[in-house]
Amino acid sequence: MTANKRLIGDMPKIGIRPTIDGRRKGVRESLEEKTMNMAKSVASFLSEQLRYNNGDPVECVIADTCIGGVAEAAKAKEKFDKESVGLTLTVTPCWCYGSETMDMNPNRPNAIWGFNGTERPGAVYLAAVLAAHNQKGIPAFGIYGHDVQDIDDHSIPEDVQEKLLRFAKAGLAVATLKDKSYLSMGSVSMGIAGSMINEDLFQDYFGMRNEYIDMSEFIRRIDEGIFDQEEFEQAYQWAQKHCSIGDDINSEQNQRSDEQKEADLKMNIKMAMITKDLMEGNPKLAELGYKEEAMGRNAIASGFQGQRQWTDHFPNGDFMEAILNSSFDWNGIRAPYIVATENDALNAVTMLFGHLLTNTAQVFADVRTYWSPDAIKRVTGHEADGKASGGIIHLLNSGAAA
DSSP states (O other), X not given: OOOSOOSSSOOOEEEEEEBOOOOTTTXXXXXXXXXXXXXXXXXXXXXXXXXXXXXXXXXXXXXSSOBOSHHHHHHHHHHHHHTTEEEEEEEESSOOOHHHHSOOOTTSOXXXXXXXXXXXXXXXXXXXXXXXXXXXXXXXXXXXXXXXXXXXXXXXXXXXXXXXHHHHHHHHHHHHHTTOEEEEESSOOTTOGGGSOOHHIIIIIHOOEEEEEOTHHHHHHHHTTOSOHHHHHHHHHHHHHHOOOOOOOSOGGGOOOHHHHHHHHHHHHHHHHHHHHHHHOOHHHHHTTOHHHHTOOOEEEEEEOOTTTTTTTSOOSHHHHHHHHSSEETTEEOOOOEEEETTOHHHHHHHHHHHHHHOOOOOOOOOXXXXXXXXXXXXXXXXOOGGGTTOEEEOTTSGGGO
16 A cells, blocks of 8 residues: 555544443442443454555544543543544443533534443433433434343444444544545536535535636646656556557547557646645655645545536546546555546545545446336347346446546
8 A cells, every 4th residue: 555644634533432420439430341341342343344545444542531520521532632533432331421421522423332231221321411412412323232231241232333333434534524625626617517616515514625726737737847757657657558548439530640649648647647746745846846836735535627628628537537536556556536527526525425435446427328128128139137127327428437
């Protein structure tokens, strides 16, 4: 895996909050071991099961003590703030003082796992603290097992495991988006509403900012050599070896010569490299004397307008978008770069969610045609069956999929 640290800021950690009945004289003392063991088992489970989108294992941070009241809740928050915790998970086997032990931070996703056991009323705390979250307008997700467990059973039931993983994946995605940028390379493409950037959506819902550059910046950087020349040579040799140029199905008078196709390939590679530099920065540019350009835009996703002002004169961005959205390039295996065709920011958002929730590469694809079973049979004589029994969707219209 190359370039594990791509964007500014630490990867978000999961904060584990073991809450406990604060009453002493034997009450709290009898629950300390069980409560902290719940926190440790959850932290171990999540770290073993989850990875960040760059391939590194997810890190968990456990509060230094069980949380029985306001003071310990504040200490846990102080630790989490220092440790770059992006989401919190409260665990408890018992009744606790709801509003005194809850996570009051409205800017981090919260969940509470209330242990399903009959010896202690974990369900009562879960219901009470979720009610407190609702009253205070601080969202939280409740987790409760289907079957009763014995108090000395430290295992995590399968249904609880699934809920923990669902919350953690979603919470990590939310936390990863915060303070990052969406970079618009160009403006509105062919009147597509999705490329009309809604800054309120990015700011209010995702905690992100919007950055913009004109597509002429690509020409400036190409003409002035503002890219890593050594990487370009490496990329060009790699592309010659691994990327075959397909058949030119244009009419003869509109076909490109071999020399033109070679020039197009070189420009496509430079466009891909420049997009990476625009999104994340590149210290090599500072060595070339371009310190401002070397900083990048801290962009976790971007979009390239292309059509039509660019593509009527220059090569389109399909190669650039396809190679960047993949999980590898001439430098080896890496996390995908989320780049939307036609600067379709709404599609970029769904691609970003898909990537952060699954850690897989995404593909930009337009729905070109729906083929019903009857239409397939009429044109091909083939009877669609299996997964195609309800018809198929043809996605090869534009972008990386094309």
